Amino acid sequence: RLIETFGLELQDFCFDSVELAREAIVCYTHWLLNDGKLTSAIGLILHFDLSEFCTIETLIILARSNEYALAQEFAQILDADGRRSWIEFCIVEGENEHSALRYAHRAVVAFNLETEFPDVRTKYFQSTIRRMIFKGQYEAALKHAGSEVDLQTTVIELLAEIGQLDFAHEFAVRCGLEFCCDPEALANLVAERRATYFQLPEHLQNAVAFADDESTLVSAVEQFILNQDVVGLDTEWGASVGEDSDKADTGDVATLQLASLAGVVIIDIPKIQATCPHILERTLAPVFKSHSVLKLGFAVQEDLRRLAKGHSAFAEVNAVCDMQSLWKVGVSKAKASRLILDTPWGSKEESMRYQPIGLSTLTAVVLGKPLDKAMRMSDWSRRPLLPTQINYAALDAWTLVEAHRVI
Incomplete structure (x- = not known):
């Protein structure tokens, strides 16, 4: 740390010669590598340009300790043969370790070696x-x-x-x-x-509206949302999957689902904002602002944040109940009473749960069957939405209302 902080060089050390100082640093670096202090070791190698460590063997030590990111950074100072050896090592390790293939792919791209390793991208994907x-x-x-x-x-x-x-x-x-x-x-x-899995009841199969224009939105909100005391709220986000990621990157709101016991409206937010943004203020803002309409969500803060970011109609929201938080309060009260209460959250299973309950599990406990979450990671920015996506989106919002009613 002193070396890095003050930018010390070999001549700054109290040795009889620069050569002896370098020898001491080399010995210390060996000790760091053997003791697993890899970040410090690499810092010294790079700072003092210790070429004897610039080998594939050093990268393998890093990789064996699951320090692929550090090894990838270190590989940049190797010569062409060393870089190729690093990629070949990652390919072999990739038979059993996904991270190795990820860094093989990154190295191929970073070092412009696609022609020499044409199959790495496909293997990684x-x-x-x-x-x-x-x-x-x-x-x-x-x-x-x-x-x-x-x-x-x-x-x-x-x-x-x-x-x-x-x-x-x-x-x-x-x-x-x-x-x-x-x-x-x-x-x-x-x-x-x-x-x-839990399904929409038969009488609601024809009570799901997809609104992507002004007239459809006005009609659906009037039919299913206005004059309702309780409204379920959920959003789906546009997701893109990057080449270097195993996860879907969440983006802007792609759909907003509002549900009551009477039906569900799925709103194409990007389309409405592009063609008739004023209608959101007229139809939805009063619902969101109302103190007399209870809005139900699940881990709802992120939904509300993204909605408010996209349009002023969602800037003010009142009377919100987060069903996940409500459930947590119920479990806490049941634990505090030291009794197994005759309520869904008072069961022994819930008292022993360590992770926050998910909507699918809550649905199973309260309504008897879980939700099918297979469409959760689907492409919500595509149009038209698939029937399975429509069904999934409608269920996520309507289940909140039904579970709240039962509870």
Whole structure:
């Protein structure tokens, strides 16, 4: 730290010669590497230009300690052969370690070695897609594949591999690819999924409106939202998946869902803002400002922040109840009473929960079945939305109202 802070050089040390000072620094650096103090070791190597450490062996030490980012930075000072060796090492490690493939891909791009390592990008993308599929992020995986047929095929094959034939079939149709499966088995899977997860009741199947123009928005709000005492609120955000990320980067609000026991309106916020932004102030601002209309959300602060950022109609919001926070209060009161209360949040299972409850779990506890969250990571900026997206968005908002009623 002293060396870095004051920019000390070898001649600043109390040794008989610069050579002895350098020898001492080299010995100390060896000790740091062996003791696992890798950041400090790399700092000394770079500061004093200790060329004897500028080898693939040093990078392997870093990688074995899962310091891939530090190794990637260090690789920049290696010669061309050292950089190639680093990429080759990452490719081999990538058979079992996804991070290694990520840094192999980054190194190939950073060092302009695409022609020498043409398959690294595909291997990295396939590995990322595999991780997404096994996390249940099917839509995000398909978006990550983009328009590349080989990657789209990877998504479909992996879905079939884990038994998600309905998603595999749907994705194949959307991508214009062939996918053969037993129609009866596919129908059974679809029926099983519907039986497993909570669904909109039959009388609401035709009470879901998608509003992307002024007249539709006015009509849907008048029909389903005005004169209601309780309104469920949820948003979906436009997401993009970057080449160097396993996660979907959240963006601006893509849809706003408002629900009552009477029905749901799904609002295309970007389209409305582009064509008739004034209508938001006239139709939705009074609902958001009202003290007599209870707005229900789930971890709702981020939804409200993004809405307010996008339009002044959402700048003032009153009478908001966060169902996740409400549930937490109920659990705390049940714990404080030291009794297992006859309420959903008073169960022994809830008293032992360490993580905040999710909406799907809350729905299962209160309404009997969980929500199907497979569409959570889908591309909400695409138009038209898929029927499965419409159903997912409607359920997320309407479930809040129904769960609140039951509670």
